[in-house]
Amino acid sequence: MQPVVxxxxxxxxxxxxxxxxxxxxxxxxxTAYAASAWTFRLPxxxxxQVSDMLQKLRAEAPWLAIHADWDWAKACHADAIIAxxxxxxxxxxRRAIQTQCAGLMRLxxxxxxxxxxxxxxxxxxxxxxxxxxxxxxxxxxxxxxxxCEPLQRASKIGIPLIALGGIQTPLQVAECRAAxxxxxxxLRAATDVVLLxxxxxxxxxx
Numbered sequence: 001m002q003p004v005v006x007x008x009x010x011x012x013x014x015x016x017x018x019x020x021x022x023x024x025x026x027x028x029x030x031t032a033y034a035a036s037a038w039t040f041r042l043p044x045x046x047x048x049q050v051s052d053m054l055q056k057l058r059a060e061a062p063w064l065a066i067h068a069d070w071d072w073a074k075a076c077h078a079d080a081i082i083a084x085x086x087x088x089x090x091x092x093x094r095r096a097i098q099t100q101c102a103g104l105m106r107l108x109x110x111x112x113x114x115x116x117x118x119x120x121x122x123x124x125x126x127x128x129x130x131x132x133x134x135x136x137x138x139x140x141x142x143x144x145x146x147x148c149e150p151l152q153r154a155s156k157i158g159i160p161l162i163a164l165g166g167i168q169t170p171l172q173v174a175e176c177r178a179a180x181x182x183x184x185x186x187l188r189a190a191t192d193v194v195l196l197x198x199x200x201x202x203x204x205x206x
Contacts, residue, residue: 005103005104006079006080006103006104006105006106006126007063007079007106009080009106009126009127009160009182009183010036010037010062010063010183011036011182011183011203012035012036012037012183012184012200012203012204013034013035013036013173013183013184013185013186013196013199013200013203014035014036014037014038014039014065014162014183014184014185014186015032015035015037015038015039015185015186015187015190015196016038016039016040016041016164016185016186016187016190017032017038017039017040017041017043017057017190018041018042018187019042019043019044020043020044020045020053021043021044021045022043022045022046022049022050022052022053025053025056025057026056028190028191029056029057029060030193031190031191031192031193031196032190032191032196033060033062033193034193034196034197034200035062035186035190035196035200036062036063036183036200037061037062037063037064037065037079037183038057038061038062038063038064038065039064039065039066039067039082039185040053040054040057040064040065040066040067040072041066041067041068041082042067050072051075054066054072054075054076055076057076058076058077058078061079063079063080064076064078064079064080065078065079065080065081065082065106065108066078066080066081066082067081067082067084067086067087067110068081068082068083068084068086068087069081069086069087070087070088070093070096073105074096074100074101077101077104078105079105079106080105080106080107080108080126080127081093081097081105081106081107081108082108082109082110082129083107083108083109083110083125084109084110085110089123090107090109090120090123090124090125091123091124093107094107094123094124106126106127107124107125107126108125108126108127108128108129108162109123109125109127109128109129110128110129110131111128111129111130111131111154112130112131112132112143114150114153114154114157116128117130117154117157117159117161118157120159121157121158121159125159126159126160127159127160127161127162127182128159128160128161128162129161129162129163129164129185130146130151130154130161130162130163130164130181131143131146131163131164131165132144132145132146132164132165132166133145133146133147133148133151133163133164133165133166133167133172133176134147134165134166134167134168134172135165135166136165136166139165145165145166146165148175148176148178148179149179151163151176151179151180151181152179152180155179155180155181155182156180160182160183161180161181161182162181162182162183162184162185163176163179163181163183163184163185164184164185167184167185167186167189167199168186168188168189169199170195170198170199170201170202171202172184173199173202173203173206174202174203174205174206177203177206178206183203184199184203186199
């Protein structure tokens with residue numbers, strides 16, 4: 001009998017569905033299909049609409065991660081949950097995955113420093129987001145961009161990193177891969193199918 005294991009962590013470009021209204025989800029999905037993985041966070045929708053959105057995402061996603069909300073991740077049989085300031089602790093989520101999902105879900109963490117990456121690995125995370133790499137509106141005045149050198153140092157800690165923040169060009173994608181990232185995550189670029197394809201090509205060629 002084969003052991004029960006979670007799906008492998010995708011490399012390449014991840015598309016983030018953030019602050020979406022229910023009506024805008026179909027068009028987002030039609031563009032983001034070129035990504036290796038999808039993540040979902042902070043929808044601008046009623047709870048009943050969120051339930052429908054999750055079902056649609058699960059049916060079409062190449063690989064699906066949910067930010068922060070354990071109930072949503074469990075309900076849609078997500079491939080991963082990403083812990084952060086709005087979620088339960090990494091330890092609590094790891095325990096929930098083992099007891100309620102038979103280990104079939106990956107555990108990620110939103111990290112903003114090398115120390116947080118180190119802590120995430122020690123607390124049992126399977127991967128971590130590392131941000132912001134470049135300037136991005138959501139972190140303006142809150143966190144300073146790291147650039148690729150800190151990403152390179154953090155990637156040597158030993159846990160797969162998904163680079164996030166201000167990634168807008170294929171060249172930036174290639175730079176992140178050269179720095180040791182396992183993948184890159186994009187938000188604005190996920191709405192431009194041509195750019196998303198170019199980013200995937202840059203990842204493969206880097």
